[in-house]
Amino acid sequence: MLAVVSVLSGCGTSTSARPTPTGPGILTLQNATPPAPGGEVGAASTEFDKAADLTMWTKLSETEKDIDRIAKYDVNKTVKGSMYLEPKTSAWFDGFRGPFVYQELAGDIVMHARIKVEGKKGGQPKRKFSLGGLMARQPNSYAKPNWVSVTTGTGEKSGQVEVKYTQDGSSKPQELAVKSGWVELSLARVGRVFVALYKEDGGKWKVGRRWPSTLPDVLQWGITAYTDWDSYSLLKKDAAKANATQVKGTPDLEVTVDFVRFLRPELPEYADPLNSASVSDEVLIKAMTPAGA
Numbered sequence: 273m274l275a276v277v278s279v280l281s282g283c284g285t286s287t288s289a290r291p292t293p294t295g296p297g298i299l300t301l302q303n304a305t306p307p308a309p310g311g312e313v314g315a316a317s318t319e320f321d322k323a324a325d326l327t328m329w330t331k332l333s334e335t336e337k338d339i340d341r342i343a344k345y346d347v348n349k350t351v352k353g354s355m356y357l358e359p360k361t362s363a364w365f366d367g368f369r370g371p372f373v374y375q376e377l378a379g380d381i382v383m384h385a386r387i388k389v390e391g392k393k394g395g396q397p398k399r400k401f402s403l404g405g406l407m408a409r410q411p412n413s414y415a416k417p418n419w420v421s422v423t424t425g426t427g428e429k430s431g432q433v434e435v436k437y438t439q440d441g442s443s444k445p446q447e448l449a450v451k452s453g454w455v456e457l458s459l460a461r462v463g464r465v466f467v468a469l470y471k472e473d474g475g476k477w478k479v480g481r482r483w484p485s486t487l488p489d490v491l492q493w494g495i496t497a498y499t500d501w502d503s504y505s506l507l508k509k510d511a512a513k514a515n516a517t518q519v520k521g522t523p524d525l526e527v528t529v530d531f532v533r534f535l536r537p538e539l540p541e542y543a544d545p546l547n548s549a550s551v552s553d554e555v556l557i558k559a560m561t562p563a564g565a
Contacts, residue, residue, distance in 0.1 A: 296544035304555045306563035307382040307460075307535035316375045316493075317533040320355045323348050329355075329494065332372040336412060339518050341498075342371045355495065355529040358392075361521035362498040363401065367417055367441045367511030372407060374494025375534075382460040382537050383408070383493050384562055386530035388453065389425035396430035396452055397524045401501035403427065403434055404527035406459040408466070409492045416440045418487055421496060422468035422480055424455045425525065433457075435468040435481040441511075448480055454530070459493075460560040461485065462537050465545045467560050477557045477565075482546055495532065499525035535562060 309317075318325050326347040333340040341362040350356035362370035389404045391397040405423030413419070420437045427434050427447045433455070436445040451472045458469040458477075466487075468480040503521025507514040537560055544550040551559070 296547055296550040297542035299543040299551050299555050301555050304558045307537040309535050313377055313381055313534040313536060319531050320347050321353050329373040351528050357497045357527045359497040359499050359525055361500040361503045361519045361523045363501050364496055364498050365443050369515050370498030372494055372496045374492035377493050378490045380462050380537050382458060382535040382560055384458045385532045386454055386456050388528045390526050391524045397426040399500040399522060399524040401427055402499035402525040404497035406457050407496040408459055410487050411492055420466045422457050422459050424450060433470045433480060437483045458561050460537055462539055462545060469560055477561050479553045479556055484546055495529055497525055497527045499523045
């Protein structure tokens, strides 16, 4: 069942207006249910325990005819039991494009993954905006890019989770401090609401951002990685020129993905996940992360 949401424009945080008798109601922790595994989207889940799992994922550069900005990409080879992705100098910001491997899925979805981001010599990446994580993207939106992402690595500072919504080629990112090492990420869409969540290894889930969204029912859900924004130099204001060539730079990012699991979330019609008074962070976490995760 899809959630009924308030009509908001652009990219925003959750509201705190109190529910009213004629508006959204309060969803309690007791009545919230974790997303359901299995089914159609469950079949897209990948544990990366065999090389053949690579065939489940599609490169955006191949399907929408772009420069392949991936330096190395494999499953159960470079890192046993994991997907490994190493990007060339690249960016996902405004109209700039970077690496993306995905599966095309429809409807309400929770994408849950365990990811580790490192520099090529270990530790946090040294180059600014060297990030890897999850993205949901509107297909064939090169002209007016539309996507939402939650990534981790080095942004303006090292040790960050970045949550970002890009609407018609305008990106609005936000950075949140996170410990280095493995991080669990969850990117979810329920109705016309997107949610980004994250959890440090051994820590507790946190809500990174809630956004209203007008993205279509069918989206590309997958893994993104990009690095070395400073090497774009004078091209930072010209995405078209930057996208037309492979920028030479100093890429410094390695992304290891332990698993990606897809689940179906469900919220009752009376709940408005854009309204924190209707659906609190604690309740949203229960509804948008797998049971026991």
